[in-house]
Amino acid sequence: MEVNYKNAFIQLIDFLEKMEKDMGINYYLVGGVLTSIYSETRSTTDIDFVVDIFSVNLTIAKYISLLQQNEFFPFQDWATTIVLAKKTKIIQYLDKQERIKLDNYIMDKDNKSKYKRIGPIALERRVRIKFDDLECWAASKEDFILSKLVFGGWQDYSDALACWIRFNNLLDIQYLDKISKELGIQKEFNLLKSGIDDPDDYFKQINGY
Numbered sequence: 001m002e003v004n005y006k007n008a009f010i011q012l013i014d015f016l017e018k019m020e021k022d023m024g025i026n027y028y029l030v031g032g033v034l035t036s037i038y039s040e041t042r043s044t045t046d047i048d049f050v051v052d053i054f055s056v057n058l059t060i061a062k063y064i065s066l067l068q069q070n071e072f073f074p075f076q077d078w079a080t081t082i083v084l085a086k087k088t089k090i091i092q093y094l095d096k097q098e099r100i101k102l103d104n105y106i107m108d109k110d111n112k113s114k115y116k117r118i119g120p121i122a123l124e125r126r127v128r129i130k131f132d133d134l135e136c137w138a139a140s141k142e143d144f145i146l147s148k149l150v151f152g153g154w155q156d157y158s159d160a161l162a163c164w165i166r167f168n169n170l171l172d173i174q175y176l177d178k179i180s181k182e183l184g185i186q187k188e189f190n191l192l193k194s195g196i197d198d199p200d201d202y203f204k205q206i207n208g209y
Helices: 003-023 031-038 060-069 078-088 114-124 141-151 154-167 173-183 186-193 199-206
Strands: 026-030 046-052 090-094 101-106 127-131 134-138
Touching (some): 003 046, 003 134, 026 031, 026 114, 031 046, 031 141, 031 154, 046 114, 060 078, 060 090, 114 141, 114 173, 141 154, 141 186, 154 186, 154 199, 173 186, 186 199
Parallel strands (some): 026 134, 046 101
Antiparallel strands (some): 026 046, 127 134
């Protein structure tokens, strides 16, 4: 890892591990930070992760106060951050170097959209991984693929495809079939299974061209 990114990663994981141990706040990494171990190495300038604060009756405002106490910094100010977080269930802020963006997704179990439903589903199957010598929680390979198909961008499909190709013989296909149906992305998963290795071809078929 590049030094600024590594420093931010260490700060974040130290914080999340402590919150889980002391307060029972479960978390896991998602997104681009996992590509180096699940798909293929590519540069990423932020760190995405999910936290389940509502299960321990912690408010967004109280959680943000913990971020303040642990040397994280807002883009604008914390008051604005709280207002936006209550609306979107996403908190965006910076590490103590004020160099790396942290995209903090708040798990919302009452929201039935596929974008939010993947959160608690992936939490149940989170796995312990290691970056260098630092252990942390992350989405499983299967849930990495599913989340990428849920969000559905060009890079998302490329990441899902790379993971599929790299770990095809190890993946739980039955689970992927089941959850893709529940999330309404069965067409996307079936196209991935079919062997389409060009994201442009994939999107042509998704859009019916």
